Amino acid sequence: MDWSALSLSLQLAVMTVLLLLPLAVLLARPLAWVSFPGKGLIDALVTLPLLLPPTVLGFYLLGVFAPQGVLGQTWLALTGRSLVFSFDGLLAASLLVNIPFAVQPVQRAFEAIPREAREAAWCCGLSPWRTLWRVELPLAWPGLASAMVLTFVHTLGEFGVVLMVGGNLDGATRTLSIAIYDRVQAFDDSGAARMSLLLVLIAFAAVGSLHFFTRKVGRRGN
Amino acid sequence: MATDGGPLEVDLRQQTPIPLDCAFDCAPGELLALVGPSGSGKTTVLRCIAGLHRAAQGAIRSNGATWFDERICLPPQQRRAGFVFQNYSLLPHLSALDNVMLALGDVPPRERAATARNWLARVHLQGLDARRPAQLSGGQQQRVALARALARAASGPAAAGGGVLLMDEPFSAVDQVTRGKLRAELARLRQELAIPIVLVTHDLDEARQLADRMVVLHRGKALQTGTSEDVLLRPCSPAVARLVGLTNLFAGTVGIDSGRPCLEWAGRRLAIADSCGCAPGSAVNWVIPAEGVLLHRPDSPSRGEAENPVTGTITEALRMGSFTQLTLSIPGEAQPLVFQASSHTAQRNKLGPGQAASVTLLAERIHLMPAE
Amino acid sequence: MDQPIFRIPRLLRALALPLLAAVLPAPALCVPLGALAADVSSNSPPHIAAAADLQFALPEIVAAFVRSGGAPLKLSFGSSGNFARQIVQGAPFELFLAADERFVAQVIAAGRAEGVGAHYATGRLALFLPQGSPIRADRDLADFAAAVRDGRLQRLAMANPEHAPYGRAAREVLERRGLWLAVQDRLALGDNAAQAAQFAASGAAQAGLIPLSLARAPELAARGSFATLPENWHGPLRQTLVLVKGAGPVARAFAEFLRGPQARAILARNGFGLPAP
Numbered sequence: 066m067d068w069s070a071l072s073l074s075l076q077l078a079v080m081t082v083l084l085l086l087p088l089a090v091l092l093a094r095p096l097a098w099v100s101f102p103g104k105g106l107i108d109a110l111v112t113l114p115l116l117l118p119p120t121v122l123g124f125y126l127l128g129v130f131a132p133q134g135v136l137g138q139t140w141l142a143l144t145g146r147s148l149v150f151s152f153d154g155l156l157a158a159s160l161l162v163n164i165p166f167a168v169q170p171v172q173r174a175f176e177a178i179p180r181e182a183r184e185a186a187w188c189c190g191l192s193p194w195r196t197l198w199r200v201e202l203p204l205a206w207p208g209l210a211s212a213m214v215l216t217f218v219h220t221l222g223e224f225g226v227v228l229m230v231g232g233n234l235d236g237a238t239r240t241l242s243i244a245i246y247d248r249v250q251a252f253d254d255s256g257a258a259r260m261s262l263l264l265v266l267i268a269f270a271a272v273g274s275l276h277f278f279t280r281k282v283g284r285r286g287n
Numbered sequence: 288m289a290t291d292g293g294p295l296e297v298d299l300r301q302q303t304p305i306p307l308d309c310a311f312d313c314a315p316g317e318l319l320a321l322v323g324p325s326g327s328g329k330t331t332v333l334r335c336i337a338g339l340h341r342a343a344q345g346a347i348r349s350n351g352a353t354w355f356d357e358r359i360c361l362p363p364q365q366r367r368a369g370f371v372f373q374n375y376s377l378l379p380h381l382s383a384l385d386n387v388m389l390a391l392g393d394v395p396p397r398e399r400a401a402t403a404r405n406w407l408a409r410v411h412l413q414g415l416d417a418r419r420p421a422q423l424s425g426g427q428q429q430r431v432a433l434a435r436a437l438a439r440a441a442s443g444p445a446a447a448g449g450g451v452l453l454m455d456e457p458f459s460a461v462d463q464v465t466r467g468k469l470r471a472e473l474a475r476l477r478q479e480l481a482i483p484i485v486l487v488t489h490d491l492d493e494a495r496q497l498a499d500r501m502v503v504l505h506r507g508k509a510l511q512t513g514t515s516e517d518v519l520l521r522p523c524s525p526a527v528a529r530l531v532g533l534t535n536l537f538a539g540t541v542g543i544d545s546g547r548p549c550l551e552w553a554g555r556r557l558a559i560a561d562s563c564g565c566a567p568g569s570a571v572n573w574v575i576p577a578e579g580v581l582l583h584r585p586d587s588p589s590r591g592e593a594e595n596p597v598t599g600t601i602t603e604a605l606r607m608g609s610f611t612q613l614t615l616s617i618p619g620e621a622q623p624l625v626f627q628a629s630s631h632t633a634q635r636n637k638l639g640p641g642q643a644a645s646v647t648l649l650a651e652r653i654h655l656m657p658a659e
Numbered sequence: 660m661d662q663p664i665f666r667i668p669r670l671l672r673a674l675a676l677p678l679l680a681a682v683l684p685a686p687a688l689c690v691p692l693g694a695l696a697a698d699v700s701s702n703s704p705p706h707i708a709a710a711a712d713l714q715f716a717l718p719e720i721v722a723a724f725v726r727s728g729g730a731p732l733k734l735s736f737g738s739s740g741n742f743a744r745q746i747v748q749g750a751p752f753e754l755f756l757a758a759d760e761r762f763v764a765q766v767i768a769a770g771r772a773e774g775v776g777a778h779y780a781t782g783r784l785a786l787f788l789p790q791g792s793p794i795r796a797d798r799d800l801a802d803f804a805a806a807v808r809d810g811r812l813q814r815l816a817m818a819n820p821e822h823a824p825y826g827r828a829a830r831e832v833l834e835r836r837g838l839w840l841a842v843q844d845r846l847a848l849g850d851n852a853a854q855a856a857q858f859a860a861s862g863a864a865q866a867g868l869i870p871l872s873l874a875r876a877p878e879l880a881a882r883g884s885f886a887t888l889p890e891n892w893h894g895p896l897r898q899t900l901v902l903v904k905g906a907g908p909v910a911r912a913f914a915e916f917l918r919g920p921q922a923r924a925i926l927a928r929n930g931f932g933l934p935a936p
Contacts, residue, residue, distance in 0.1 A: 132749045150750035181376040184339050187363040188370040189390035189439055199389070203380045232750050234706050235733035250736065250853040251714055252860065252878035 066259050069236045070244035073152070077240060078220040081159045082167075082213050088160075089167035089212055090202070096168070097175035115165040122162055123229025130154050130230060150232040155240075158230045159220050166215040174208020175201065207279040214275040218268050293350035295451050295483040297336060301343035301507075305331050309509035310345075311502050313451075313483035320498035320515075321487045323530065328507035329487040333453050336485065337370050338363035349483075350449035367450040369436030371457045375428040377420040383407060383431045384416040390439035402442055406434040409476065426465035429457060433473075440482055452484045458493065470496060491531055495519065503527050521563075521654050525572040528656070534625045535575045538658060541567045550653060553619035557595045560651040570658040579652025580626030582613075583645040584636060595648040599624065604639050606630055615644060704731045705910040706751060708742040710758035710898070711818075711853035712782055712825060712870035715878070716929035717756070720922045721913075729916060730909045738851035740822025746771050746903055753903050753910035756917075758782055758852070758870075759824030760899040773902040779918050781932035782896030783871035784828050789862040789883040796886040800836055803866060807841050816847045816858035816867035825852040828893035829868035835892050859883070871930035890932070898931065 095101070096108060114122060129136045130148040136157070137148045148154040178201060186196040202209065224242045231238030233247060241260055248257035294317075298310040305328050313319040321329040334340040336347055338354065338361055347355040354361045369390065377386050387403035394402050407416060410430040420428050433454075440450035457473075458466040474497055477484060488494050494501045495515040503510045503518060510530070511523045522528040528536050539552035541562055548562040550573060565571050583593060599617040611633040615624045626646060628638065638644060709717050714736050721732055735742075735752070743762040746752055747769040755772075757763045763776035786803060788796050793811040795802040806812040818826030826848070833839040847863065849855030852870045859867025860882045874885040900914055916922055923933050 127748065137749075147749055147751065149748055150745060179376070181372050181374065182378060184337075184363070185370065185372060185376040185378065185435075186389065187339070188337055188368060189435065190364050190392045191389065192364055200378055204378075232745050233735045233737060234751070235735065236703075237706075237751075239735070247736070250711065250851070250857055252857065252876075 066256065066263070067239070067241070067244040067248070070239050070241045070260070071263070073236065073239065074221050074241040077152070077155060077159055078217045080156055081163055081220045082216050084156075085160055085163055085167045085216055086171075086209065086213060089164075089171045090209075093168050093172035093175050094201075097172050098180075111168050112165050114162045119162070119223070119225025120229060122158070123226045126154075126158050126161070126226065126230050130157070149230060150234060150238060152237055155227060155231045155238050158226050159223065162223060162226050163216045163219055166219050167212045170208040170211040170215065171205065172208075174205035177208075178204045210275055210278045214271045218271045221264060221267060292449055292482070293348075295336070295350075295485070296346070296348045297332070298347070299332060299335055299342040299345040301345075303343075306507040307331060307335075307342055307345075308507055309502065309504060311509060311512050313485055315350075315481045315483055316477075317499045318477055318484040318486060318497055320494035320501040321485065321504055322489065322491060322494045322501050323504035325489060326506075327504040329489075329504050330455055331507070332504070333370075333455050333485060333487050336366075336451065337368045337453055338366045339370075349451055352449060367440060369438070369440030369450065369452045371429070371432050371436045371452070371454040373456045374460055375420070375425075375432045377428055377431055377435075379420050382417050382419055383412060383423065383434075386420070386431055387435045387438050390435045391442055394442055403434075403438060406438045406442070407431070409437070410434045410472065424465075425461045426469060429461060429469060430472075433457070433469075433476075437476075437480070441480060450482045452480070452482055454484070454486045456487055456489070459488075459490075473497060491519070503530055505530055520576060520652075522574065522656065524656055525659050528572070528574050533574045533576070535577070535580070535622075536572060537574075537620060537622055538570070538572055541565045541569050541571055541655070543567050550655065553617060555597065555619075557648060557653065558650040559653050559655065561655075563655040565655050565657060571655045572658050573653055573655045575648055575653050577612075577626045579649045580624060581647040581649065582626070582628045582632065582638075583647065584632060593645075593647045594650055595653075596645055597624070597648060598643060598645045601638055601640055601642045601644050604633060606633070611638070613638060613644070615646065704733045705753040705907055705913075706733045706735060707754045707756065707910070707913070708746065708750070708752040709734055709736050709756040710739045710742075710824070711736050711851035712758050712872045712896075712898075713756060714853045714873060715876040716872055716926055716931070719925050719929075720917065723921050723925065724913055724916045727916075727921065729912055732909065732913060736851070736853060738818065738823040741851070753906040754900060754914055755903060756898065756900050757824070758896055758898055759827070760897045762824075763899045763901045766901060766903070771904055773904050773906060776899040776901040777914070777918065778897045778899050778934050780898040780923075780926045781890075781934065782825065782828075782898055783890060783930055783932060784825060784832060784868055784888045784893060784896070785871040785874040785885045785930075786888060787856065787859045787867040787869050787874045787879065787883055787885045788865070789859055789867075791862060792865045792883065794866055796884045798886040798888060800832075800838075800888070804836060804838060806865070807838050807845075812842070812865050813845060814847050814858075814864035815842050815845050816849060816855045816864035817869070818852040818855040819848045819850060823849070823851050823855075824896055825855070825868075825870050828896055831893040832868065832888060875930050887930075 127149060128134055131137045132141055132147060140148045146153055148157065182200055182204060183196055186200045191199060222242055227240050227243055233239050233243050241264060245257050245260045292315050294312045294314045296312040299307045301307045307328055309332060321332060323329050331340055335342045341360050353359050354366050384403050387406055388399045391399045391402055404416060410433050412427060412430050415427065436452055440452045458469050470493060486497060498515055500512060500514050501518055502512045505526060511518055511527045519531055522531060522533065525536060537552060539550050542549050542551040542556060544556055548559060548567055550557040550559050597617060599615040601613055602616045602623060603614040605612040609630055610627045611630045612625065612627050617624055717734060725731055739757040739759055739762040742755060743765045746755055746766050755766060760776055766772045786796060788794050794806045817829040820826035820830040830839060833842060847858045849858055853873060855867055856869040856873040856879060858864050859869055860879050871887050873879055900917060902910060902914055927933055
């Protein structure tokens with residue numbers, strides 16, 4: 066078992082979820098409730114990472130993350146760190162490729178909240194911020210939970226983008242899925258098998274917990 | 288409990304998305320009903336008062352404080368308007384108590400639970416505090432919604448005035464028995480409340496039973512404002528008469544008979560108690576409620592000369608329980624006259640289609656209005 | 660506050676805390692981040708990019724290096740072409756062990772190298788035949804050539820000649836024997852030599868042209884037979900090392916060690932040819 070790869074994958078997945086979820090809420094609410102010019106375009110952009118081959122994304126990200134690239138240069142100037150072949154870059158890429166997995170379930174959940182529920186909260190004197198916390202997020206919880214689980218599991222499993230943007234650096238960018246690829250090439254089948262089994266178990270546990278949570282909420286709601 | 292505050296004053300005008308042109312006020316302790324067919328803008332008016340919709344022009348003031356005018360448009364949070372939604376709109380993830388407590392943001396935190404319990408008790412939901420909406424019947428849910436709106440409108444600083452209770456078709460989603468009970472309860476509760484209450488309904492019976500005054504809305508325009516008796520017996524225009532479902536609506540002319548105004552109708556002269564300001568010679572529409580039409584009973588002839596006698600042919604006799612609704616076709620008039628007799632009388636006199644019948648139109652129940 | 664209503668944070672905590680707990684005992688986030696600062700001068704183990712033919716020999720050499728007092732290293736194996744590109748783009752490797760001097764030249768041309776490359780070993784190509792293959796192992800490819808013609812060979816595993824030196828060498832061998840065109844549509848191209856070996860060893864291909872250093876490793880030897888191909892059938896596979904700009908003392912010491920007697924013995928045992936010391 067490649068423990069550093071496991072730890073790296075978990076760090077990446079947790080940080081992706083923690084950073085992306087607030088962003089997803091911020092993005093999904095207007096997409097769910099407000100109609101504005103260009104909304105279709107934003108909807109399409111949000112879905113795009115889902116449809117593009119990971120290598121295409123990886124290729125473009127490599128371009129902008131490189132020390133000569135726009136983002137890479139800025140990041141280097143700001144932090145003194147490289148964005149390609151580093152955990153920072155991996156996290157940035159992970160945030161990007163997970164946008165559809167985080168935004169879409171949250172958007173669907175917000176769309177399902179009746180307008181009257183929010184209006185009732187406002188008429189009770191709740192500020193928009195408190196309405197978000199007391200009414201919208203609890204009602205959107207099943208969507209938030211699926212966004213978290215999908216993003217988490219998808220981050221653990223992402224391969225193509227990670228390989229292209231991160232390389233295969235032990236302890237820095239070698240995630241569990243890359244380590245499995247690595248182990249297979251090193252003819253270490255048992256190592257690959259253990260790590261693959263672990264990923265399968267994590268995915269099962271995540272989907273199982275999602276089922277558990279959403280069912281619990283469903284019972285509570287109706 | 289609550290001390291008297293000032294009235295709710297509403298004046299709204301806009302062209303789109305729904306045309307609005309109405310002005311009314313509602314005093315503390317008064318229950319004002321907005322009536323009208325669906326699409327008449329009643330709900331929009333209510334949403335404007337709550338701050339959920341912004342009208343293009345106008346003003347809304349409550350207890351002297353401006354909620355809306357050309358410069359100001361307070362958000363719902365800053366208007367003390369308890370809102371009862373048509374479909375309850377309770378928050379499904381919160382218990383009944385939590386739903387009510389949600390509206391008590393201005394009450395000191397320590398007192399919230401007790402205040403909320405008190406409101407739930409006042410709508411007869413003691414012991415159901417911990418239930419979630421899904422565990423309550425429709426009627427119970429609407430009581431929670433009412434308690435929540437009352438908590439918002441009439442608790443804490445609101446008791447000093449400025450709170451209003453807004454209800455949007457509050458009883459339309461429950462069954463009829465429950466509806467009756469809820470109405471009775473609202474009638475009882477409102478006696479204890481010193482806040483303006485605005486009720487939106489398309490049910491005239493409900494408006495008549497509960498409201499002190501009603502505003503008849505049609506396409507966003509307030510056609511008549513007055514007590515339910517005013518509106519139902521003395522509509523100001525044929526349009527209002529039709530909207531409130533008056534069936535006996537006819538056209539005629541104001542005439543003079545022995546120096547007194549009378550009504551010329553279908554070749555007859557009818558005595559009237561009041562010309563309602565219509566000048567002699569002017570074309571008018573007139574209405575008479577079913578109760579103003581009395582059947583001449585051959586089995587017990589009236590003594591003396593009958594007032595405004597009219598004879599016609601019965602075209603339909605509908606037995607509706609203890610009374611029978613009779614439709615009378617009158618020579619010279621295309622519209623039939625509808626009135627009621629007790630089923631007992633109708634049976635004894637064998638009143639049925641084809642039979643001739645005479646009736647009296649009580650002069651004091653005839654109401655005139657300028658023709659359209 | 661009115662505590663009993665809101666439930667999200669509790670559920671969030673329920674999910675997030677165990678995850679954080681699982682993550683935090685591992686090197687804290689800042690450690691891997693800091694280690695990758697643009698100047699690779701920190702004291703965490705240096706990253707070494709190694710051609711895939713070193714998959715088995717290099718860990719042995721590193722073990723010897725550590726035993727003789729060297730610090731640990733972090734190894735990444737892959738195709739020399741991909742590594743060259745990554746290093747040019749700023750990947751934080753300190754030492755590049757290429758299977759071909761050409762890729763070292765690319766790194767030098769991009770200004771990412773320190774000094775010139777050093778040739779420390781020579782790779783050899785082998786024909787690997789998995790168990791159950793209908794083809795016999797012979798060092799002049801006679802039966803292999805027959806198998807290409809009579810169709811016994813359905814799949815041939817080799818590294819991608821575009822960016823893997825052993826792929827290029829395999830292609831030269833096939834061209835020399837006049838078989839290149841015939842096998843075109845039967846190739847299973849590995850991203851690097853180790854993946855090609857993996858394809859061949861799995862039995863998915865009836866034969867593989869792979870590094871001798873992999874073919875003779877116990878992991879593969881157990882899964883088939885092999886024949887070493889004549890050295891002059893393809894251009895030399897000059898295993899060349901080069902230090903990347905900013906390399907630290909550990910990487911430098913290891914580059915030195917690779918050319919020393921202990922490493923040479925291990926390389927020889929793994930099937931590499933050795934240049935004169």
